[in-house]
Amino acid sequence: MAVIITAVLSIILGLALAVGGWKVISLGGTWYFAALAAGFLLTGVLLLVRSRAALWVYALVMVGALGWAIHEVGFDWWQLAPRGSIIAPLGLWLLSPWICQRLGWQHFGARAWGGSAIPLLIAVVLWGATAFHAITTDNNDIRGMLPPPLAAAPSAETNSPVDVPDSDWHAYGRTQHGTRYSPLAQITPSNVDRLEKVWHYQTGDLRRPGDPEETTYEVTPLKIDDSLYICTPHNFVIALDAETGEERWRFDPQVPDSSNRQHLTCRGLSYHASKTPTVGQSCQQRLFMPTADARLIALDPKTGKVCPAFGENGAVNLWKNMPHVKEGFYYSTSPPVVANDLVIIGGAVNDNVSTTEPSGVIRAYDVVTGELKWNWDPGNPEQTEPIADGETYSESTPNSWSISSADEKLGLIYVPLGNQVPDQWGGNRSENSERFSSSIVALDLQTGQLRWVFQTVHHDLWDMDVPAQPSLVDIQTASGMVPALVAPTKQGDIYVLDRRTGKPVLPVREVPAPQGAAEGDWVAATQPVSALSYEPPKLRDTDLWGATFIDQMMCHIQFNSLRYDGRYTPPSTQGSLIYPGNFGVFNWGSVAVDPVRQMVFSAPSYLAFTSTLIPRENDEETYVSDSEPYLNENFGAPFAVELKPFVSPIGLPCTAPPWGYVAGADLRTGKTHWLRKNGTVRDRAPIPLPFEMGVPSLGGPVVTAGGVAFLSGTLDYYVRAYDVTTGKQLWRSRLPAGGQATPMTYQSRSGRQMVVVVAGGHGSLGTKAGDSIIAYALPR
Known part of the structure; x- marks a missing residue:
């Protein structure tokens, strides 16, 4: 019976491989699966007639598959494993007495293992030896060391505003x-493994029925004096009390629920302290919070009460002077910038609805009164004086949903911009949208006038918004000290620019880009690439992955069915493979910069997506969505768009791991x-096995003068500490939910350095939801 079952299984596998393999060949892909099909079919037939030749044939199958695997992927364990996941165990089974003794051998023992x-x-031994070599060899990491700081390296004080005490954390x-x-x-690296949990606070704000899919905890707390502030x-x-985690006060802005919102998150608050405090007067300090119903609220951090002199009863209405007012379609998920007694804010627009x-x-609003001081409209960039009542700003212009930075000495604010909707079709974009989409703009803090613009993607058709807060750092160059800006992007480039002028400090070159846009659209001839880049190599057939060769074959079918010409393959009605996808190599978590060591700590992630344009016949039908806010319908454009992750039928990425690193x-x-794969599949796999495969991260890192970095955003539920010099993981602690936020660190009143992690999960990533704020410190 064992022989019959094995024969039938081999034939079934052979037939599946034959059908799929022929499909791969017809699409111009590899002949490997068809050859493998022939081997499985012949083995199954010979087993049915109980021929010893089945063992010879299957030995050829194993040796051929091993040779092909090594030819394609070398000795990369996580690429070899799926290629041998069925082949090797079946070979071992065929050597068992339940098969051997039924193919003519009458005795178990040496005679049963002889001959054929x-x-x-x-x-089988060759597969085993190869597996052992591969699993003990790391082919993905770069294991180097960052150089020590130069003698002439700037101090941390040179690179930071002087009004933030070392013990505090005043901004995002x-x-x-x-x-x-x-x-x-x-x-430090020598004691970080002794970190212990000091307190654990739960906010009580959990997901509700009807919340958007992307309901997320992405907040980085502020620490001011003796208190922590979160949203x-x-x-x-x-x-919260910064020492004990005990709640001091809570403010509820009474934001009504809405089905129209694409996101429900608050990345953080902003803080302002009056330079001339008045005794006995409230709101000498202020917290600013943007809400999901498009208000900007000012609060007294001492009491949690609104500051009534700000705007109307403590709030500014961000819908004022907006075109196309529709609840849920505009709001700010990120904290504003507070600089030069101004609070400066952008906002998120729902993607690809219309x-x-x-x-x-x-x-820009006055921090005390809420009076509008200037407005920079990307559709009308020269007119920055406050808009008049009854007028509206330009519709559908590139928006800034992420976090900006400011240099008060230079008098500039640096704003990362997104795209004009729709993201995947740009046939009707205005001249100014073409200029500012997916760019960083430097605006004068006092007037809002444009000082410079640097574009990271020309005519963006891939949703490659500049997603992250630029980091400002002074860099020692051969020409002397340069005030620089470090800007990570979704496509993997990290641009290092002179923040006075927007000119590159590290070289940027223009490279030819794939052509052939959808009807009515066009594609830029070239795209910029930074000298500091984590752009992944162009995908090949050999990079495709799966848990077994069956779902790997299905990925081959998908891959060869899609249009793919490398990075910046235009979206198409055929369906295009976009790699890296709009999840981004980097996203809103940004990077961490050590101004003394002149280094950047980052967490690049690698996931591919597909982008398929669906021709629209009218603006009454929905083509890709079932309910409001009708994301990706693109009403008014000739195409809706269907965006999907590039995954196998069982939901695993079609691209090989590692999918996430620290660098x-x-x-x-x-x-x-140095570059090290980061994170396990413990919380993503059907069986919670802690394989160190490297998983994506969403949420940024923090670095310290002690030479330690912290990161909690991986798709497994851990906060980790790393040696900044080598990238080696030094410590980790299990979190009760997804940690897709950026940690922070501060000194409490007892003199302890605390590390605080927010673990509330991320709806669109499917990580476990929660409401935890956790603090760690060294033992007393």
């Missing part, structure tokens, strides 16, 4: 320079000194 079994035994990126660097050094997805603001959306205007690079040279 020897070639198969050799093939600690300061308005957005480096995510702390000058605290109590925690939650439903826009509660909570003050061609008539709210404006991407950037507005350390020298900003003076652009050289990556």
Whole structure:
């Protein structure tokens, strides 16, 4: 019976491979699966007639598959494993007495393993030896060391606003320079493994029925004096005792639920302290919080009460002067910038619903009164004086949904911009949208006037918004100290620019881009590429992956059915493979910059997506969505768009791991000194096995003067600590939910350096939801 079952299984596998293999060949792909099909079919037939030749044939199958696998992927364990996941175990099974004794051998033992079994035994041993070599060899990492700081390296004080105490964290990126660097050094590589949980606070703000899919905890807390301040997805603001984690006050802005919102998140708050405090007067300090119903609220951090002099009863209405007012279609998920006594804010526009959306205007308000001081409208960039009542800003312009940075000494704010909707079709974009889409703009802090613009993608058809806060750092170059800006992008480039002029500090070159846009559209001839880049290599057949060769074959069918010409393959009605996809090599979590070591710590991620244009016949039907807000319908454009991850039928990526790394690079040279795969599949696999395969991360890192970096955003539920010099993981702690936020660190009143992690999960990534704020410190 064992022989019959094995024969039938081999024939079934052979037939599946034959059908799929022929499809791959017809699409111009590899002949490997068809050849493998022939081997399985012949083995199955010979087993049915109980011929010993089945073992010889299967030995050839194993040796041929092993040779082909090594030819394609070398000794990369996670690429070899699926190629042998059925082949090798079946070969071992064929050597068992339940098969051997039924193929003519009458005795178990040496005679049962002789003759025709020897070639198969050799093939199994070869697979085993190859597997052992591959699993003990790391083919993906770069294991180097960052150089020590130069004698002439600038101090942390040179690179940071001086009004932020070392013990505090006053802005999303600690300061308005957005480096995510702390000058605290109590925690070091030699003691970080002793970190222990000090307190664990739960906000009580959990997901509700009807919330958007992308309901997320992405907040980085602020630490001011002796308090922590956080916001939650439903826009509660909570003050905690920084030493104990005990709640001090809570503010509920009463944001109504809405089915129209694409996101429900609050990445953080902003802070302002009056330079001339008045005794006994409230709101000498202010917290600013943007809400999901498009308000900007000012709160007194001492009491949690609104500051009534700001705007109307403590809030500014961000819908004012907006075109196409529709609840849920405009709001800010990111904290504003506070600089020069102004609070400056952009906003998010729902992606790809229609061609008539709210404006991407950037507005500056007086921090005390809420009076509008200037507005920079990407559709009307020269007119920055406050718009008159009754007028509206330009519709559907590139918006800034992420976090900006400011340099008060230079008098500039640096704004990362997205795209004009729809993202995947640009046939009707305006001249100004073409100029500003997917760019970084530097605006004058006092007037809002444009000082320079640097575009990271020309005529963006891939949703490659500049997603992250630029980091401001002074870099030592051969020409002297340069005030620089470090900007990570979704496509994997990290641009290092002179923040005075927008000119590259590290070289940027224009490279030819694939052509052939959809009807009515066009594609830029070239695209910029930075000298410091984590752009993945162009995908090949050999890079395709699966848990077994069956789903790997299905990925081959998909791959060869799609249009793919490398990075910036235009979207198409055929369906295009977009790699890296709009999840981004980098996203809103940005990077962390050590201003003393002149290095950048980053967490590049690699996921591919597909983009298929669906011709629209009218604006009444929905083609890709079932309910409001009708994302990706693109009403008013000739195409809707269907966006999907490039995954196998069982939901695993069709691209081989690692899918996530941590990396350390020298900003003076652009050289990556180390690159290490990061994270396990424990919380993503059907069986929770902690394989160190390297998983994507969403949420940024923080680096410290102690030489330690922290990151919690991986798709497994851990916060980790790393040696900044080598990238080696030094410590990790299990989280109760997804940690897709950027950690922060501060010094408490007892003198302990605390590391705080937010673990609330991420709806669109499917990580476990929660409401935890957790603090770690060294033992007393």
